[in-house]
Amino acid sequence: MTEKIAPKCGQGHNHDHENNLNTDHKYTQSHNNQERFKYRIEGEFCPNCAAKMERILSSTPGFGETTINYAAKTVFLPPMLIDQAQEIMRGIEPGVKLAAIKEKRALEDTKNDNEDHLDRKQLLTILVAAVLLVIGLVFGSHWHNSNLEVLEYAIYLSAYLLVGFEVLEKAVRNIIRGAIFDENFLMALATVGAIAIHQLSEAVGVMLFYSVGELIENRAADRSRRSIKALVNIRPDYANLLNQLDVTKVDPEDVLVGQQILVRPGEKVPLDGEILHGSSFVDTSALTGESVPRKVNVGDTVLAGMINNSGVLTVKVMHEFADSSVQKILDLVENASSRKANTEKFITTFARYYTPGVVAVALGIALIPPLFMGGVFSEWLYRAMTILVISCPCALVISVPLGYFGGIGGASRQGILVKGANYLEALTNVRTVLFDKTGTLTEGVFQVVKIAPVQGFTENTLLELAAKAEIHSNHPIAKSIREKFGKILKADELDQYQEISGQGIQATIKGQYVLAGKEELIKQAGIEVPSIENKEAGTLVHLAIDGAYAGYILIADRVKVGSRETIARLNTAGIKTVMLTGDQEKAAQAIADDLQISEHHSDLLPEHKVAWLESYLKQSGKGKVVFVGDGINDAPVLTRADIGVAMGGLGSDAAIEAADVVLMEDQPGKLIDAIDIAQYTKKIIWQNIAFALIIKLVFIILGMFGAVNMWEAVFADVGVAVLAILNATRIIRYSIPGQMAEGGGYSTSLRGNPLNDMS
Incomplete structure (x- = not known):
């Protein structure tokens, strides 16, 4: 059994291959007509390493564009290239291993046990190194001033190699491969330089605290992943x-x-x-x-x-x-992170140039003052090494994807499926919202409120023929006519039936030729439609029988609870609201006036809705245009909009297929919640970016002037990364307006105002 991961994905197929990674897959994806399978990436790896893996895999022939979901630790790969992918990934991070996705909980339990075992092993190594460091600090100066200097080196270097051997190994291997600028290279260069100028304790201390920070960082990231997954852990056990x-x-x-x-x-x-x-x-x-x-x-x-x-x-x-x-739902939430937001792409690109830039600055600090200003080389080399310790970009690279993953998970908890981080980001820049009317702003529960036959026809005749003509239609208006008729309908009474999209029905019923639908349908048949002064809001269904106008039926709809509040909040935020509907002008005008919608367009066929959408896309500039519809009748418009939002899409394949955001509960107010969550996610992510950059910049400047040592520089690296991860977990605890966030978190209501931030 092959499981589809999301809409627009290819069907799975059996793939015979010697490598057992290519069997028993549950998730598949089509990319450029190439079938891919989903793999879990086991083992620890940093976000910077994930970015390198993505870059190399994407540039390798046969793989195409490849995205690693760091938050979920998964990747989609062509099964025939899995061995090559494994080799590439191990070249960057030797401990990683690709494993076939299996949903059995026993496997997850085993995986957690293995991770706990690795944590205990790493913690034991850190403790032994810490004891050796303490011994060195207590006795090192005495040994240094005696003939036991070799013992000082033995103690310190033993501690250093315990916690730093893996870092040194990765740095050497990456240098051989030509991938120089990463955190392993920076830490190796900084600490080896410190040893060269006999700052043994600081070299060991930096590597020790780097290992401690990495352990905390990995655990914090894993805890964040588990917390996010727990929000949507609705998979039944049995x-x-x-x-x-x-x-x-x-x-x-x-x-x-x-x-x-x-x-x-x-x-x-x-x-x-x-x-x-x-x-x-x-x-x-x-x-x-x-x-x-x-x-x-x-x-x-x-x-x-x-x-x-x-x-x-x-x-x-x-x-x-x-x-x-x-x-x-589970698939959409977990795989949404594969569609990266522009902020993620920017940070990944920034990290590629940031690290070499800092290395260049450190090299200048180490060489220029001693060569041209008469400075002491060892002193300026120490300052340069300190800056190298500060410069690792992991805080930026890890907190951004975790932030978006948390936002998507939090949205799903509120019944909002966002199919990508790019769509979550786009929701923060909405300028125009186009609404379908029936079933979106109104309940779509129609009732016949008036039957008006012309002379020569009766109400019963009009209603009976209309009900029989609409026997095969699933439109809510057709259902309301059949319900009003209230009798059993037999399809064999229809000699001929044709539904004309956006216009109505033509049918032959026991020899009578019937047209039922819009005024235009009747006129196109060459039948004159009398002028009707209808003061009631609603939709008119005109009928013609055997070439003669027979009268009309008035159908009324009700405004959906929450529609007025939703439109009011959007209007207050300066977002243009527009209604596109196939209903007649009078009915559309009544709803638009009632809800205070900025603009409306009526009597539209599906292609007309697309045309209007195109015009608003041209007017929006850099702002985003959202279309909100039922996800079935409005698939073309949902697909073409910057952000297509399907209302009440739970269980609807068509809604999930066409839309970028699915509001699973049939409430317009969920759109406000979606924008609110997107705004809060953006706020936290930019907090992390600003925090990391400012702290690192301050410490780099202080390092230039010798105001910080390597011990303090470690905080500017791993400390900032841990704090950024913890800040990103606030998104997980976020509650929509009207609910208090856990722990007194963010409670500013979009329903109260943050939409105004978008104006």
Whole structure:
């Protein structure tokens, strides 16, 4: 069974290959017509190393553009090139290993145990080195002033090699490969230089604290990953499979479509399905962010990830686990980081030039004063070594992707699926929001409020023929007409049926030729439509029977709860609001006036909506244009917009396929929440960038003047990285407006104002 990771991905296929990494894959992706599989990257590696791996893999023939998801520690690779990829990655970081993705929890437990074992081993090494350093500090000066200087070197160098051998090994290997400027090279150069000028204790101390910082940094990053994943940890553990009178607990992946499962009170619904027996209230908050339990009965659909609160449910499985709603959510959230934001790309590029630049500055400090200003070489070399310790860019490179990963995870907790960090970033620069009307701003629950036949026809005749003509249509207006008619309809009464997109229906019913739809449809048939003075807001469905105008039916819709507040907040923030609808002008005008929408355009076919979108894209400049629709009828517009937002897309393949952001609960206010989360994520990320750059710049300047030593320089490296990671975890604890963030975190409400930051 191959599992699709997201919309727009290729179907998986079996791939026979000697390397066992190419078997039992659960995730596939198409890229440039090339099938890729998803692999987990085991072992510790720094974000700078991840950037190098990406760069080399992307430039190697056959791989194409490759992105490593540092936050999730995953990568998509062509299976036939997996051995070459492994070799490239090990050349940069020897400890890493590619492993096939398997969702079994036992594997995750084993992985965590291995990581804990490595942590204990590293911690033991650090403790031994620390003891040797203390011995050196206590007795080193005495040995140095006696004939036991060799003992001083033995103690210090033993401690140094314990914690620094791996760093030295990587530095030498990278130099041989031509990849000079990285944190290993910087630390090796700085500490070897310190040893050369007999600053043994500082060389050991710097390498020791660098190792401690790396350990803390890795643990903080892993804890951040686990916290983010915990937000969307809605994967069911098991399913109760019904087999005649027996109930067997099985893995959800082993259940087939059509089989029946039992869901007891308190259990997660393991697979999408239809309720055959029982009724209950289900908690959908993990999927939609909706806090109020939903009532479900026989015939209703329940989705994987919902929690059954009360009754016992017998459910017929509709989709395999690979295609279930919960798996789509998990895949979208985890893989969203592969679509990088411009900020991430900038930081990665910046780091490539920042490190060589700092090395050049350090080289100048080491050579220029002694050669041209009469300075003491050892003193200026020490200052240069201190600057090298400061200059590692890891704080920048690690905190940015973790920040976006946290923002995407936090959004999913609120029932908002963002399909990439690039879309989350784009949401901070929205200038225009285009809304579909029916089902987006209005409930899409239509009611027949008036039947107006002309002379020679009756209300019953008009309603009956309209209902029969609309028998095959799924449009909400058609459903409202059939519901008003209220009788059983037989499809065999239709001799001919054709649905004209955006216009209406033409059908032949027991020999009668019927047209039902917009005024234009009737006029195109050469039938005169009388002038109608309709003071009521709503949609008119005109009917013509056997070439004669027969009258009209007035259909009314209701404004959705939350629509007024959403439009008001967007207007207050200076964001232009526009409604695009296929409804007639009078109905559109009424809704636009009610909601105070800036502009509206009515009587639109799907291609007209795309045309209007194009015009707003040209007007927006650098600002982003958002289109919000139902994700099914508006797929072309959703796809073309800067950011396509699908409303109420839970369980809808079409919505997830076409949109960039999916609001799983059918509430317009979720758009405000999405922008709010994006703004907060951006705020934290730029806090980290500014903090890291300012601290490093200050310490570099102080290092030039000899005001800091190597011990203090370590804080400017690993200390800043750890603080940046911890700051990024604030995004995980973020609560949407109206809720208090855990620990008294950010509570400024976008509903109260931060949207104004975008103006």
